[in-house]
Amino acid sequence: MTRHRGRGIASVNYPIGMNLGGDPSQALVHSNPSGKFTVALSSIDLGQGMKSVTRQICAETLGVPVEDVYVDTADSDTGPHCMGSFASRGTHRVGNAVMAAAKEARGVMMEAAAEELEVNAADLETDGRGNIHVKGAPHRSISTKDVAIAAQFKQGKTISGRGIFLVPLSNVDPETGEMSPATCYAHACLVAEVEVDDETGEVAMVRMDSAYELGRALNPRLVEQQLVGGAWMGFSHALYETPEPYYPDPIHGPRDFVEYLMPGPGDICPHDIAVLERPAADGPFGAKGPGEMCANPVLPAVANAIFNAVGVRIDDLPITPEKVLRAIKAQGGARPQARR
Amino acid sequence: MLELRKDIFADERDDNLKEIGKGTQRQDMLGHVTGTSTYFDDHKLQGMLHLKVVRSTHSHARLRRIDTSEAERSPGVRRIIRGADVPRNLNTLLSLINFGKDDEPSLAVDKVRYKGEPIVAVVADSPREAFEAMSKVHVDYEPLPTVFDVEEALKPGAPVVNETYPKNTFTYYDVYDHQKLRFGDVERGLAGADHVLEQRYQMSPIEHAPTETNGSIAAPDTNGRYVVYTSTQALFFSVDTCAKILDVPSNTFHFIGGTVGGGFGGKVDTLTEPLCILAAMLIGRPVRYVFGREEEMQYGAPRGAERIYIKDGVMRDGRVVARKVRAYFDSGAYTRLSSYAAVKCAAHLPGPYTIPNVYGDIYCVFTNRTPATAMRGFGVTAMDFAIECQMDKLAHFVSMDPMEFRILNAYRDGDMKAHRREAKNTALIECVQVAAEKAKWPLREEFKRASSRTDGGGDRAVVPPTPREARPQPAMASQQRTSYDRTPAGTREPAVPPPPPPPPPPASRPPAAPSHGTTRFSSVFGTRRR
């Protein structure tokens, strides 16, 4: 028997957003004359889904169908300031800014509708399908399109809104490190199962089970993309990746995708994910941000699983077959721990 | 395989929303599957020139002479750009928010501090002609001693990597060569612990490896402006960095981006835009500067490696009572963003656990390697690796189930965190419980019953007495840490940081009944003490 299985766990939390010089983002929302909305941002979509999640936040806040909203980013002439897409701040910071802008635009839209329906704006509600009607009297209704036309050509109103979300600067106490580093925290726990070959030190992923708490999964499909891809990157960091294989000696740096190791489609394993939602007081609809923290629990969970499998602790990343083999030899062979 | 556990924390949520919570298709999916999503490099401009950079072949060397005369005459060459051509050839990214001092040139002039540092930019009609000209740039190096290990770099007599920081460490608050965290009395905590475990952890550098490499295209626009197509993941960061380096108003530029082929933190540094725009300004033609893959892997900023020492005190019953951390961020030759990673790292201590005595010293260290920058999990990923491996070892040490060990030590609503803010909206315990369920990992009843919403606060909500240390005199000119507005370098007034906001009032709920009241804070499972 040269291959041993083991399970390891790790649990983490993650701060949402940075706090350095304050952490602002802005958004502008406006309607065209047929009641279709554009969100103007300077935020970046790196693949994480910035355009899509802000579009949904805007639609929900305005009370219009998501198809009626289009997010335009990133243009420094038309998009207002945003610190950037990093620090898991996109969904939370930009989402809040879009929400604020959409609220303002919704206010004007409801005023315009009220004028058309000759009622008090407070008595109106949106149906999310492109109509505004009197609460409890759905027949007294007007489409957002007609409201937009009226606002533009009759009432002279701009159905638009400006939004900013700013986390003011929190100075750090040089002596104690007292600070407000973030406004809310996401959480995760992950169980990794691995198989270790005690003659070659090779480690194969067997499966992962995880629970992530993200405040609110604004779009479960986008969350799944982040968590599945992030966990892949996590075990990639744990077992494969380094631009300096002999760190701190800088020799033999990889020059291409053959020499820079990342797990291929043949190295992946099943990953069963549960998402918990404990809304953040200051998050858009309670959302936090899954983008970064999704990878973090995987690294230690894999290291702990390797210990469980063969009884060696590798505290030095990445956990290459060489490091595992050296450690197994140093302890005179594999020492499988209590099976979990 | 994603399951939404709506049953948990349901009372804190309004689930009657129309669009939020739906798996709506991505706005950009159609563009992606048809290949019509437009990335920076998908702009074809008439008469576009190609910029390539001659990089240092040494990790640390004085530049005796840079001879570009032969390259200037090379066929197809439009311009050779040297450090002297860069209006403000010294910058640090976070100077935009007045954090840290300018320490990095766009093109090296007197000295190179890492292998691959840009020295000269070549702009030619074709990539081939640029490559040919690069081979005709002659750089006369005087090699200098190098340092690659973070702890070696801190020793007296170590080679000075970056003269802006002669001690090879970033300077915090004009005084310290590291970021401090002090909460409670860690030495007393360790002394009172049943077991003490000290371990060393080493994170590797990591390459972001986005499938799209860093790059930009800059072109003269109408009315004297410049349009810039860019892969940046922080548009205005790049706009303002370029405005500073090129010493022109920011509205000189029209930046267009937003659709980026992966970033993961590696496209925050504005690596290509300044030289690309400068070339377009000097030549008056569209210019394209795109990293090759080897360039991206070796000279595009990586995640910095971190070396972390953790010393923990744990009681037989599994409570961690003290955690002392010393960490070194390998920033490479320049600051970029590592200075902030250390702050974020300090704030992250001691992990998602309530530990009454926490002590952290986090160093941002300069070495002769490619400057590090942000990456997914910035400042936290490595610390999580260290802390969670350590937690596993501690659980093993006191022969406790690692899941139950984490639940026992988990932070809960109302607890005081080491950075002196009240823990709110916590959910670590629930994540552990659900993960255990998914993995069919048996937990004992009392741990299944545990909740983030109960048994926190009380005497876990107080800031413990913390010994103060003597504060040394300011080492150098003050750094502001105020708002996003840049005064010209040199005229900057030293400013005293405003006092930190007061910590929030302690949790109002009555203290939890101390179980046996034997220790400094009541353990939720005090009855289990042996």
Place this chain on the structure above:
Amino acid sequence: MPVTVRTFASSGEAAAALSSDRGARYLGGGTLVMRALNEGDISISTIVRASDHALTRIEAAGPRVTIGAGVTFARILAERDLSFLHAPARSIGGPAVRNMGTVGGNLFAPNPYGDFTVALLALDAVVSVRGGLGSRDVPIEEFLQSRERQTGTLVLSISCQKPGSAEAFRFRKIARIKPKGGSVITLAAHLPMSGGRIVGARVALGSMAPTQIRARAAERALEGRSLDAPTIGAAAAAAVEGTSPGDNALASAWYRREIVGVHLRRLLSGQE
């Protein structure tokens, strides 16, 4: 100066052009030469091509097979008569690289590439090359020793004997990444059996030296014996003898030495 591309009808003219021009490189599948150009290798000023059909011919009907240097790995995988070479062919790159990369080019691929050549070395292949002075046949081992000096010559084809049976030839590439990864080490063993004994054992290794090499000590341990556990153990123990692996981004020399015996044992005993 842009690169000059010269295409010839005959391999003879191509070989002449190649040997007469320092800056000339022969373009096979492009996986080496085009990459070099993309990365700014200005030492290449001329690309030489040949449309000679002989370069893409496969003769595999008889006991001795001849494969034109321009034959791609995809074509080898499509050739039933070359089934013994399917494992090494499949170990190269991904599908696109197999559609492009050629047998001839693989002879020049440096570590961590050149896995197909490991198989050819174990099969005692003969390389026919054409230089300025006409064609000649070179044993592959000799060819590899003098590879650096071969750049001016054009490889026309590779030929070798078909193994007597499927079990007689074994190949394994050890890679970190699955299914496509660079070689940590690559092993190939040709074990012709006669009367239950191995006669003419050949074991070849990739990434265990600057070029592909034969594991002569392992061959001696196998020669004349039946393929039983003690023999396999002896061969595995001897595998590292005479090797001189280096450190690279994929693994260290130490690690390669440690595992070469393990993997040879697994290969010979048919373990995963």
Place this chain on the structure above:
Amino acid sequence: MAKTALQFRHNGRDVAIFVDGGTNLLVALRELIGDMTPKFGCGQGGCGACSVLIDGELHLSCLTLAETVAGRSVETLDGIKDGPNLHPLQRAFAENFAAQCGYCTPGMLMAAKALLDRNPSPSRTEVVEAISGNICRCTGYEPIINAVLAASGGRARA
């Protein structure tokens, strides 16, 4: 310096361009023809972002000397739609959320098409093999594998 005239079929249309010696097919397609669907990821043959079909075979356009496609048929992602209708693979990628940043997607789709054109109902292992030359940094591959299997399933049923 004289350029070489080059004619080939690009997504079913005859095109003629002039190329410098040594120009690769990726540059020819993007800069001379204006088809931006193949992407530059490495120029080394390691990422597959530039994958195209040449006479129905999967090739890396960055490692293909442009002149070698003279008279041949080159197919890129731009050519796989049937008029306004998405190719089943494009639909499956969308339905399975198999793209995040989208940069590897054109190459992935061409690699998947090369597989399904020869093998309409592949096994998971065959799908894994078929995309093994293409790097994706975002998705962890699972959604891409599922998308290709879904597309082939769809075909099998059709």
